[in-house]
Amino acid sequence: MTDKKTHIPDRALAEAGQWLARELEGNMSRTERADFEAWVDAYPDHQDAYIETHKTSILFSNQATKEGRQQLVEAAPELRPLIDECEDLSTLASKNSRLPFALGGKYGWISAIAACLLVVLVSGVIFFGNDPFANHYSTEVGELQTVMLEDGSIITLNTDTSLSVAFSDTERRILLKHGEAFFDVAKDKDRPFKVVAGKDIVQAVGTAFNVKKRADTTKVTVTEGVVEVKSEPFLGALTNKAGTNKASTNKVGPSGTISLAVGENLTISAAGTQNAVLSPLEVECIMAWRTGMLHFNGITLSNVVKELQYYAHKEIILTDEAVGELVVGGSLNTHNISAFLKGLELTFQIKVIERDTVIILSTITRQTDLSSI
């Protein structure tokens, strides 16, 4: 009972691997640390899995020298091609000084282009139905969650997001019901990775991209590689607007798909489809939610509030049109929205009143009307 080392569930081992992989790089946040402790304390299986995974990790660390690797190759000659390949990569990396790594930074790797794909148009309903094998993930308002799928792909769910994952031998399907998620897709050319968001399908083999689904729009942003997007409104809407597209390389293909490369962004709504090529900074702004930040630049307060509502536990109310028309910019922490709104009082002629369930914004002349609330 205490010593069933060989009976540790695969799931516990998989999770232990995820935790340790995070821990080894030494960049666990305080929240993650707390999550880890909750996880490891939850079941003896988790503790056993963590302990065993650690042992494995140390065994490898012990061999992490030139001599250590040599010993491994001597013990198992079939490992030589792998070690030779890694040795070459290592030599190459040390020739280029360490500097390019640092400078290339966030976007260095983005330049690597992933392979392309095929698209099949099937509706989300047919895709998923009531698939009993699908895994469901969701976040509450204000919550962020990262999950690793069995293929090594990583999904980060933004606030108030719900999605299902169903893998088969021929494809990896994600149904994004609502919200926003970032997909860092592990390469598997035999199983395309498809994200279905309403009538829009985003497909990749091994890339990274963000999909934001709101009631009336779907927004896709690519941070690595190439993805293909298929949507019903494409054939009509995009060809009409072709002249206004900034990205001339992206047009609707014969099969009604648009392919998006790194830094490209596609907004699909009933009003039409917009394709834009973003600067690395703009991409970073779009992706900032993963660090709990939102960046706005020159948009109206009513639009800001519309977006903030997805993160806020309290209802944000604009009492008059004038408030909503204010143009604002800046960065805010999604965990402290009321502080951001309160801060607006310093810059604008507005009054912000916070109550248990609501935050009310109004132009300063209305202040007296609100005193009774």
Add this chain to the structure above:
Amino acid sequence: MVKKPHKGDQRYLKHSSELHNFLSKRLGNPATVDELIQDVFLKIFKNTKRHSVEKPRAYLFAVARNLLVDHFRHNIARQHNNMLEFDETIHTDTSFSEEKRLETREDLRSLAVAIRTLPPRTRKAFTLSRLYKYSYAEVGEMMGISPRTVEGHVAKGLATCTTYMLQVDTREKSHMTDNIVQFSKTVATK
């Protein structure tokens, strides 16, 4: 160090050889095992409510698991802080003699085979990260993938290799864990 045991403490002490086996299988080095056994009992004897514990044996092993987890977590900090000294330590360690190397040949083989059980991309990312100690960002740069994807590969590699290592004979492995603990102790005393 340990107070004179209370009569009721026999409920725990009678499992001490079982506890010894449990820890030995996970640690290898007898000195560390003894240290941890002592810690386990210290922790239990400090707990004034221990007599009301319904399942003393389960409680004993729960404490042991917690301490093992702590032990390994501290090891991470050491690995992280001593990344450079890390490599030098093993090979200046005289206990790592020719004889020892032969003894561990089979163990090294298990480890190598464990790597071979991984899918190609995972194998490469895992090797660059764990056997070459490149950061996830660096491995990502080399392979044209994101650091997060590298982390995913490392996670999968750790889980898969562990599954494999659990399958191979535990007796075979005990030699290797001996080395680990000797090594971790050397680092600790630096």
